Amino acid sequence: MAAAISIQGLTKKYVDVWQKQEVIAVNNLNLEVQEGEIFGFLGRNGAGKTTTIKMLLGLVFPTAGDATLLGKAMGDNSVKSQLAYLPEETYFYDSMTGWDLLDYYGRLFRIPEPERSRRVQICLEKVRLQKDAWRRSIRGYSKGMRQRTGIAQALINDPKLLFLDEPTSGLDPIAHAELREIVASLKDEGKTVFLSSHQLADVEIICSRVAIIHRGKLLTTGTIKELTAGERTEIVVQGKAVTNGLLGKLQALVPDTERTGSDTLMLRTEDDDKISAIIDIVRGAEAHVLSIVPHRRALEDVFVETVRREEASA
């Protein structure tokens, strides 16, 4: 599979002339995103996500490094007809109607009529913007309606590669789930999505791979499965006969075993194969297994751990 985005050593320094300060917003970033992926781009506020996207789209210029989009050098105008961008805060021409806005963007893509009107309608329907709002000015739109318009605008040219900067922030739970599904559905259409988001639960559901950046530096990248690997199961054992003998036997099998009360033990293991052996030992000792609870590591845990570790070492 070809790389939709390939970033080599991308760096952006902002220099504040007055304060003589230098901010390294993006620091020697290397990244590859394959075609057809929904790629999650994660990081704390100010980590450099938006700056990276803006460099890739030619809105700001890199201090160093390079990138290709769909095989073309970034900033190449010819590739832009296959790109889409939803900025993090969607300011639009407020006095326009949703329809006119999409029509205008369609013109910028040089889509001729009647194809353009057809595209506008398809996109507005796809994001489920309520029909009575199509011909109303955007000034009167709610946050959710604006966000839907923003995604519709990103779809107007039927793009191959989409940059979505926090598409689901600030939405009610139902709108949130709807928009998440719309983004997820782009994968089925074979599109590549570069998704910057703080909604880690969403990212976990819809992204195939993610990268975590911190202070402009790439900390880690991998599939959700790889990153959340290390599922842990907690087993609680209870019984009159919780003797030191039983404790010893279990500890021999599962090192992380501890007494949590006069008649209870807690075992933690990452090896599911040991569970039946544990049950056998407990049965033989006239105790019983009170609970077996698998603890999956969430992406959020991975994110917090990764960033904390980096902050501690800095």
Added chain:
Amino acid sequence: MVAIAIARQTVREALRRRVFWIFLIVAVFLIGLGPVLGFLTPKESQTIMRSLGLAVILLAGLFITIVTCIYLIPVEIERRTIYTVLSKPVQRFEFVLGKFLGGFAIVFLSIAAMGAVFLALVYFQGTTRGPDAGVLVWLTSGKFPKEMVLGVVLTFFQMMLLAALTIFFSTFATPVLNFFMSFGIFIVGNLSSVTESLTTSKNGLTSAIGKIIHYMLPNFGNFNVQNAIIHPTTEISNQGVFIRNNIIYALIYSAVLLILAVIIFDRREV
């Protein structure tokens, strides 16, 4: 063409600004005052009306052009609508060209609107002595005097040049700074007789600076033919050539400003 779409959108947004309509309505009102004032001073009526009309068109045109054009590009950056435009297959020169064309269109609309009202009044208004000496009768002049039409046309080209200058400044200056720069250069550029006299100064430095100012800054003064028109004693030897040269000057100077604006905007981060 993409630049045309951007120009259309630019005009649309500019026409939504209240300040544009306030200037335009006040200007039309003042132009309409011309015949009334003229009626009060019958002897000078034609001169008063014509000079007032052209002066109002110039002043209102000046303010409309500057307050509109200082914002055309900055507002897109400030509201970040420019992100959604420049991330599409829109080259930066197309964006700047769209803004220039949009600015020219706004100048055209406002000067055309004011000019139409003015010329209509000039067409209809005219007073003359009736058969009884001392009695004024209303007559229509029944024609569009050539000099008045030319006055309006030259004001348009003058404002077009100013629009180009203001939009050029807006690629690097803030709107407030731009307001003063455009306004200042408009005034200095109107004093072409003064700057011209500097070029011949005996002091080498003064003459050098004078030359820079006189030949580099847009020569706005050349478009002010009201004096020549209203006071026919000042002769312009070859009117046709003079007007044609002024129009060509406005077009070429604007084109140069457009190119410079593109060069600067190409390097600008948004």
